[in-house]
Amino acid sequence: MGQESFIYSFVARGTMILAEYTEFTGNFPSIAAQCLQKLPSSSNSKFTYNCDHHTFNFLVEDGYAYCVVAKDSLSKQISIAFLERVKADFKKRYGGGKASTAIAKSLNKEFGPVMKEHMKYIVDHAEEIEKLIKVKAQVSEVKSIMLENIDKAIDRGENLTVLTDKTENLRSQAQEYKKQGTQVRRKLWYQNMKIKLVVLGILLLLVLIIWLSVCHGFNCTD
Numbered sequence: 001m002g003q004e005s006f007i008y009s010f011v012a013r014g015t016m017i018l019a020e021y022t023e024f025t026g027n028f029p030s031i032a033a034q035c036l037q038k039l040p041s042s043s044n045s046k047f048t049y050n051c052d053h054h055t056f057n058f059l060v061e062d063g064y065a066y067c068v069v070a071k072d073s074l075s076k077q078i079s080i081a082f083l084e085r086v087k088a089d090f091k092k093r094y095g096g097g098k099a100s101t102a103i104a105k106s107l108n109k110e111f112g113p114v115m116k117e118h119m120k121y122i123v124d125h126a127e128e129i130e131k132l133i134k135v136k137a138q139v140s141e142v143k144s145i146m147l148e149n150i151d152k153a154i155d156r157g158e159n160l161t162v163l164t165d166k167t168e169n170l171r172s173q174a175q176e177y178k179k180q181g182t183q184v185r186r187k188l189w190y191q192n193m194k195i196k197l198v199v200l201g202i203l204l205l206l207v208l209i210i211w212l213s214v215c216h217g218f219n220c221t222d
Contacts, residue, residue: 006082006119007054008069011090011111012036013099019090019107021115028069032056036065046083048076059083064099066090077133082122086115 008028010020015036020029035049035056049056050072057079059066066083090099090111098107122129 005071005074005123006068006079007071008032008067009082009086009115009119010067011086011107011115012065012067013102014063014065016104018099018102018105019111019115020105021108021112021119023116028054028056032067032069036067039065046080048079055079057083059087061087064090075130078122078126078129081129081133082118085118085122089114089118 007024007026008020008022010017010029010032012018017033017036022029031051035047035058039047039058039060044061047058047060049058053072055070055072055074055076057068057070057076059080064087066087068079068082068086070079093111093114094102094107
């Protein structure tokens with residue numbers, strides 16, 4: 001991958017280009033400027049547009065837009081890695097000061113060569129950067145899986161809570177049923193005892209009647 005993979009780059013405040021760099025001629029600066037006009041200035045995000053076998057990559061953050069035009073054979077991740085380096089360097093040099101008051105293209109002389117250096121660095125270390133990007137993607141994937149597992153664990157925790165509540169309700173109902181069963185058994189026992197006492201009373205009464213009848217018939221006396 002040669003340095004010609006990067007065609008053009010700029011840094012803008014809002015829609016005003018403060019610094020730009022290219023070693024090529026063509027209409028890509030005007031196309032990039034048109035894309036810049038369409039970017040949502042209030043959001044921090046990344047955008048990529050494709051045109052005529054080239055990609056127009058944008059990194060928007062805190063009111064500033066960082067752009068690089070590259071051949072479409074160059075991966076988007078490499079272009080974004082370049083923009084991240086440009087952004088970090090630009091903020092370090094001009095953040096909170098000169099960048100907020102600079103006029104259009106007034107930083108070309110200072111920052112243009114810096115963008116050229118970052119292009120060369122990214123091209124020379126493309127293989128290492130791609131490996132690093134893959135590692136970061138794997139870490140991000142593992143992190144996502146872990147977060148998903150945590151969410152599932154939380155969901156299971158909620159289900160266990162619901163199950164515990166249901167179990168508690170069943171246990172309370174079982175205790176209530178046991179209490180009611182005990183009361184019913186006691187009631188039946190009392191009713192049964194009452195019947196037995198009544199039957200015993202009737203038997204005693206019959207015995208007494210028979211005894212009185214026998215004694216009356218035989219004139220029972222001492």
